[in-house]
Amino acid sequence: MISMETLERVGRLAELEIPENQREAARQDLEKMVAFVDVMKELNVKDVEPLYQVTAERAGMQNVLRDDVVTEGGDREALLGNAPKRRGEFASVPKTFA
Amino acid sequence: MKILDLTAVELAERIRRGEIDAMESLEAVFDRISEREEQLHCYLVLDREGARAKARELQKRRSAGEVLGPLAGVPVAVKDNLCTKGMGTTCGSRILENYIPPYDATAVRNLRNADAIILGKTNLDEFGMGNTTESSYFGLTRNPWNEERSAGGSSGGSAAAVASGECYAAIGTDTGGSVRQPASHCGVVGLKPTYGTVSRNGLIAYCSSMDQAGPITKDVRDSAALLSVIASRDPKDATSLQRDDLSFLENIPQDVEGLRIGIPADDSGKGLDPEIREAIWSVATALKERGAVLEEFDLGIMKYVVPAYYTIACGEASSNLERYDGMKYGLRVSAEGLQETYRKTRTAGFGAEVRRRILLGTFALSEGYYDEYYMTAMKVRRLIRDAYDKAFLKYDVLLGPTSPQIAPKLGESGMDPLASYLADVYTVPANLTGMPAMSLPCAMHSTGLPIGVQLTAALFQEKTLFQVGAVWEQIRGKRYE
Amino acid sequence: MSENDVKKEYETVIGLEVHVELSTRTKIFCGCAATFGAPPNTLVCPVCLGMPGTLPVLNRRVVELAMAVGLALGCDVTRTTRFDRKNYFYPDNPQNYQISQLYLPICRNGWLGIGEGDDERKIRIHELHAEEDAGKLTHDEEGKETLVDYNRAGVPLIEIVTEPDLKNAGEVIAFLEKLRMVIGYLEASDCKLQEGSMRVDVNLSLREVGSEQLGTRTEMKNLNSFRAITRAIDAEAKRQKELLDAGKEILQETRRWDDQKGVSYSMRSKEDAQDYRYFPDPDLPPVVISEEWIQAVREALPEMREERKERFVREYGIPAYDAGVITQSVRLARWFEQTAALGIMPKKVSNWIMGEGLRLLREKEMDPEDVRLSPEHFAALIRMNEEDEITNATAKEVFAKAIDTDLDPKSYVKANGLMTMRDDSLLRETVKRVIAENEKSVADYKNGKEKALGYLVGQTMKAVRGQALPAAVTAMLKEELNA
Known part of the structure; x- marks a missing residue:
């Protein structure tokens, strides 16, 4: 039900490596989990609205917005201090294209 | 009374009155840690110097006549997926092994403002994904009742620390039961508040629409006290709520006369330990004797709660964990080129369970499958909430087991991930619906491990949980130590 | 025996995706300043750096400006609007997802007219939505690294998507100039292509004349000036026509325009088409826009x-x-x-x-x-x-x-002593001197050559370094000459 192609595509999207010798096991794993959640298809959800957020509506919290006032900014050392690689004021990452 | 036997509220009162020196209780906790921590491994980080400095500062302020905060001098442990400024925060993962947050989580800041002493960071399943605290990159945590057994998860470290006296109270996080279930396995009280009550700013996200920080404590009163402190409307969290009913310690009825208790029929059938079933019924019966009205009923949707939970949680998690890529913080594995760096870093940095859930979540969101899986799960979520809404028209509180089994033996759960997912069946509904739920110790299993009973209330009705919990504590007589 | 080899007639069909940086004080989801040109990585905070545990909170001004632009473009405002996550890995994107809007964009179904009067054509606007900008990457030529400046990460953008109603480069430029003007009137952005506060992607396909069916379209990026846009459109229409005439297929792809060379290059092949896995962002509750709010924004329009x-x-x-x-x-x-x-x-x-x-x-x-x-x-x-x-x-x-x-x-x-000479006597002296020094011209004038007067005026003006009124100089010369 879950093809190897699907597994590989999902792995690419998630930027995870699945070594050759673990692929079949990973595929079966994913297949089992998908089969497990497939039971939801027994329910008729045709006219049901998805429930993305559980409390905002019920608590009367709509339009949680921020004023356009500067409140943050710039302890560069504290913030970039965790970067694995730096080049002065910049974070350094492997070369990208375009 | 032995100083370590005090509850957090009792200790704070005495420290504020000047009867106890904050350093004394702190050192008692450190002694206990010296005795047991090596076996239990509750902590990933222990900040003795910082804690002592805070105790000294509190004493000084007290002597100067200052009135100290509501948790004055209480040594509290914080789960290591809540950010603590300047103190390592790993989420139990290699990918954040050396990460030091530049800010405090709002819940942590609230604890500090209440004058609690932050002892350190507790162990957890990696990124909160698990229910045995065995998937932590930094080693597992043992159950203080039986060191061959798991402390539960994912907040195993926090629960074990409270149960063993290695702190007076702890904060955990609960996405699918991760505060309630370890509390149940360790014989202490664990509360997941209504979603949005405690700010998620600084709570390193697993499933954004379900994550909630909650207190793990020795008793119900402590639970209410801790919740009052950590809860706040936070402008940095657009999903955090303004709640004006947070003084949980006051105005709570002392009895359960006329309270309507619903007991969901266990349609997940097999898998519930008969001793646990019996223990739950004895709680129900005792409450009935105090005037509560009991009724068994069928929720009708139990079969779907775990599948819906995992689809949604893994979906959101797969997106939340994309930021761990070796570029701005955390582990970077050197490789040729950008994409290789992403892949090698993430594959090396994340453990097997996290990778498994990311793959499932990515699948559930992917083109061609989104409607069938993620969207469907969100619709099923509404059906589940509707079922609970309907139940709460008839009942004030629902009562049932927290976990179908007692704490499992260490090393056994990794075998069949799906089986261990099914163990979340009683706890995940409160996360899916946002409703508050609490686990309380109710009996001892014949194997010498604690059994927990779970109470679930309607949205914003924590006070009902405290009410029933307090009455049960009265009935039960003594606290466990 | 040879087949009727008539070449097909094609018309160009163009749609635009225009990104505009809004001139708010702060970023869309955090309180960092959204100004241009600050030292690298100084307008950042844990939120726009995508640090663990951080959450977005929406800037009200972004909603208002997006509504204002939408209303000025005749759009309907979506009454419940929401943000979605667009997931893809790239280093300018700290969370590796961009918070954007797919399912419920804030504005829909508007139009902008180009041309005047009877020639006016309505270019339909499919939708307008808000989203966050990414950081800036600079490529380090020597080493194997890319440098990231996150100042721009989280700056608010609105994206305006048109229907494929445009027919040629001229119309596209007219549309963009009109759009710039409307947005400029609202002071919502300064829309400078060269600075990147306005960015244009062109979607172009060819359609057989008379046919209803759209051809395969390509997307063109890196168009940093109106000139580049014009050249790119013309080049792409030509490229596609040549392919179609040769019986070849157009590949659906994104192409990058190189204005120096005057050609475009394929950027991404569509086999590995990006699956962005859009889903509603759980950290941001929906924004419910009331009739009152829409009215208030409408009334506040300049x-x-x-x-x-x-x-x-x-x-x-x-x-x-x-x-x-x-x-x-x-x-x-x-x-x-x-x-x-x-x-x-x-x-x-x-x-x-x-x-x-x-x-x-x-x-x-x-x-x-x-x-x-x-x-x-x-x-x-x-x-x-x-x-x-x-x-x-x-x-x-x-x-x-x-x-x-x-x-x-x-x-x-x-x-700088630039006042007009007021002192008549000084001027008269100069005039007399010029007359004295230019006997030939004086003679020519007296002999009827009007042009010579002009020459004398010029000489006088030169002598007073322009600080006299030519009319006054002319009058005075005439006086003196006729005296």
Whole structure:
């Protein structure tokens, strides 16, 4: 039900490596989990609205917005201090294209 | 009374009155840690110097006549997926092994403002994904009742620390039961508040629409006290709520006369330990004797709660964990080129369970499958909430087991991930619906491990949980130590 | 025996995706300043850096500006609007997802007209949505690394997507200029292609004339000027036609325009088509927009171009043409109005703006926003010229200097001795001297050659370094010559 192609595509999207010798096991794993959640298809959800957020509506919290006032900014050392690689004021990452 | 036997509220009162020196209780906790921590491994980080400095500062302020905060001098442990400024925060993962947050989580800041002493960071399943605290990159945590057994998860470290006296109270996080279930396995009280009550700013996200920080404590009163402190409307969290009913310690009825208790029929059938079933019924019966009205009923949707939970949680998690890529913080594995760096870093940095859930979540969101899986799960979520809404028209509180089994033996759960997912069946509904739920110790299993009973209330009705919990504590007589 | 080899006729079909950086004070989801040009990584915080545990909170001003632009473009405002995560890994994107809007964009179904009167064509706008910008990558030529500046990460953008209603480069430019003007009027953005506050992606396909079916389209990026846009459109239409004529297929792909070389290159192959896995962002509750709020935004809309143009004709009595030119930019319109309010004849102000003003803006490659000359100083300059305190030539010279520096014309003229010569006797002396030194020209004039007078005027002007009124010089010369 879950093809190897699907597994590989999902792995690419998630930027995870699945070594050759673990692929079949990973595929079966994913297949089992998908089969497990497939039971939801027994329910008729045709006219049901998805429930993305559980409390905002019920608590009367709509339009949680921020004023356009500067409140943050710039302890560069504290913030970039965790970067694995730096080049002065910049974070350094492997070369990208375009 | 032995100083370590005090509850957090009792200790704070005495420290504020000047009867106890904050350093004394702190050192008692450190002694206990010296005795047991090596076996239990509750902590990933222990900040003795910082804690002592805070105790000294509190004493000084007290002597100067200052009135100290509501948790004055209480040594509290914080789960290591809540950010603590300047103190390592790993989420139990290699990918954040050396990460030091530049800010405090709002819940942590609230604890500090209440004058609690932050002892350190507790162990957890990696990124909160698990229910045995065995998937932590930094080693597992043992159950203080039986060191061959798991402390539960994912907040195993926090629960074990409270149960063993290695702190007076702890904060955990609960996405699918991760505060309630370890509390149940360790014989202490664990509360997941209504979603949005405690700010998620600084709570390193697993499933954004379900994550909630909650207190793990020795008793119900402590639970209410801790919740009052950590809860706040936070402008940095657009999903955090303004709640004006947070003084949980006051105005709570002392009895359960006329309270309507619903007991969901266990349609997940097999898998519930008969001793646990019996223990739950004895709680129900005792409450009935105090005037509560009991009724068994069928929720009708139990079969779907775990599948819906995992689809949604893994979906959101797969997106939340994309930021761990070796570029701005955390582990970077050197490789040729950008994409290789992403892949090698993430594959090396994340453990097997996290990778498994990311793959499932990515699948559930992917083109061609989104409607069938993620969207469907969100619709099923509404059906589940509707079922609970309907139940709460008839009942004030629902009562049932927290976990179908007692704490499992260490090393056994990794075998069949799906089986261990099914163990979340009683706890995940409160996360899916946002409703508050609490686990309380109710009996001892014949194997010498604690059994927990779970109470679930309607949205914003924590006070009902405290009410029933307090009455049960009265009935039960003594606290466990 | 040979087949009827008639080449097919094609028409070009173009749709645009325009990204515009909004001029809010802060970023869309955090309280960092959203200014341009700060030192790298100084306008950042844990939220826009995507640090663990951080959460977005929406800037109200972004909602208001997005609504304002949408309303000005005749759109419907979506009453419940929501943000979605667009997931893809790239280092300029700290969370590796961009918070954008797919399912419920804030505005939909508007239009913008290009052309005038009977020639006006309505270009339909499919939707307008808000999203966050990414950081900036600079490529390090020597090493194997790329440097990231996150200042721009989280700056608010609106994306305007048109239907494929445009037919050629000319229409595209007309559309973009009109769009810039509308957004400029709202002061929602300065829309500068070169600075990146406006970015345009062109979707182009060819359709057989008479057919309803759209051809395969390509997307073109890296179009940093109107010139590049025009060249790219023409080149792509040609490229696609050549392929189709040769019986080949058009690949659906994204192409990058290289303006230096005048060609485009394929960027991404569509086999590995990006699956963005859009889903509603769980950290941001929906925004519910009431009728009252829409009304309030509508009422707060400034007077837009058409109204303003008509009002200028009515209130200031300037010709429709002048009003049209001046109201192209809200800054110019305001400059005009504020200067005229200081008692200067409106037609004089509009002449200055349309003549010297526009010429200088072009020459100095300035935008109306860059004009510094205040209405007070502008008025003073015009007055000095009217009262002959300075000649036209001097006035133009001072205007050119002041337009981007706002120097005080009175002090400048004084300091540089540019006042028109008032002293008649000094002028007369000079005139006499010029007559004396130019016997031949004097003779020519006396013999009927009018041109010689012009020469003498020129010599006199030269002698007084331009600081006399040519008319006065001419009159005086005539006097002296005829004496």
